[in-house]
Amino acid sequence: MVPLQWKRLFLFFLLGILLACNSTNHQKKPQKIISNPPVVTPKKVIENKEKSGLPLTAETAIPFLKDFAENNPENKVRIETPLGSFDILLFEQTPYHRANFIFLTKKKYFDDTYFHRVVPEFIIQGGNSDNYDTGQKRRKIGKYLLPPDTRNGLKHHRGVVSMPSSEIENPHKLASPYEFFIVQKTPGAYHLDGNYTVFGKVIRGMDVVDAINALPTDKREWPLTNMRMRVTILNQ
Numbered sequence: 758m759v760p761l762q763w764k765r766l767f768l769f770f771l772l773g774i775l776l777a778c779n780s781t782n783h784q785k786k787p788q789k790i791i792s793n794p795p796v797v798t799p800k801k802v803i804e805n806k807e808k809s810g811l812p813l814t815a816e817t818a819i820p821f822l823k824d825f826a827e828n829n830p831e832n833k834v835r836i837e838t839p840l841g842s843f844d845i846l847l848f849e850q851t852p853y854h855r856a857n858f859i860f861l862t863k864k865k866y867f868d869d870t871y872f873h874r875v876v877p878e879f880i881i882q883g884g885n886s887d888n889y890d891t892g893q894k895r896r897k898i899g900k901y902l903l904p905p906d907t908r909n910g911l912k913h914h915r916g917v918v919s920m921p922s923s924e925i926e927n928p929h930k931l932a933s934p935y936e937f938f939i940v941q942k943t944p945g946a947y948h949l950d951g952n953y954t955v956f957g958k959v960i961r962g963m964d965v966v967d968a969i970n971a972l973p974t975d976k977r978e979w980p981l982t983n984m985r986m987r988v989t990i991l992n993q
Contacts, residue, residue, distance in 0.1 A: 813899030818934075819853065826856035833960075833991040834862055836883075838872070838984050840969060843962025844991065845918055850909040854920060854956035857903060857934050862988045866894050866935065872969055872984035874938075874977075879946060881969045882921060883986055884936035895935060902931035903954070911955035914945040916966070918957035941970040 810821045832847045832855060847855040861867060867884060870891055874882035885891070903920065913919060917940050920932040930952055939959060940946045959966060972980040 811899060812897060813901045815901050818899065818901035818903070822853045822856045822860070825860050826852045829856065829859050829863075831859050831990050834858070835989050835991055836867075837987045837989075838965065838969065839982070840984070841962060841965040843965045844960050845957045846960045847918075847957040848911065848955070850911060851906045851954060851956040853903060854906060854932075854954055858937070858956070859990065861898070861935065862990055864894070864898060866891075866898065867986055867988040869985060869987075871980075872986065873979055875970055875972055875974050875980050876978060877970060879942050879970075880938045880940055881966060882936060882938040883984075884933075901934060903934050905930045905932065905952070906954045906956075907951050912945065913940050913947055913949040913953070913955060914958070915940055915943050916959040916963055917945070917955045918959070919949065919953045919955045921953065939966055941966055 810817055813821055832849065833844060834847070835842055835844050847858055849855065869888060870884050870886040872881050872883040873885045874880075876882075911917070918937055919940065920934075921936055921938055922930050922932060932954060940949075969980070969984055972982055972984070974980050
């Protein structure tokens, strides 16, 4: 007959083995990794017309420029050329034309274009180029025209900035948005009133405009010395 003391020792021994086995099995079980639930960020729908609205078309240009005008109030730019720089004030009376010029300036469209047409004692015209990059910029921005805005009484005085008509057949005098001209004639070129939209004026550096207007040109009225430009927005 086994003494009671040995029975107790045997029971303690069996209990120890069982506890050890349970501990080992527990450690071998793969732990279930509870990761943090994915954070679902609400989709931010930010209407960025400057990106989503491009390229502009005849149907979308005016609504786009209306919105752009409300959110981009800048109205002064500086034009730098090899002969010096001059500053332009854009008129509030022509909101679409002002917005268009500011928009193209912010897109850096005018940079590396030229004053490509010079008519002595009349105008200098800029915004075009025979460079490949200029054509690429136009394609990305869009193909559109601007309607004339001539009912505000603005006249073609010396120093004003106006927008030429498109080269296409154009009985309504729709304007090319990529080009502009500056009246150099004294006291002005008033025969243009009513046909072209005045949308700004030179407020500093008219002597630079005069110097560009005095450059010799070829048969196409293109200056023999290239007048490359860079346009930047001035702080208000």
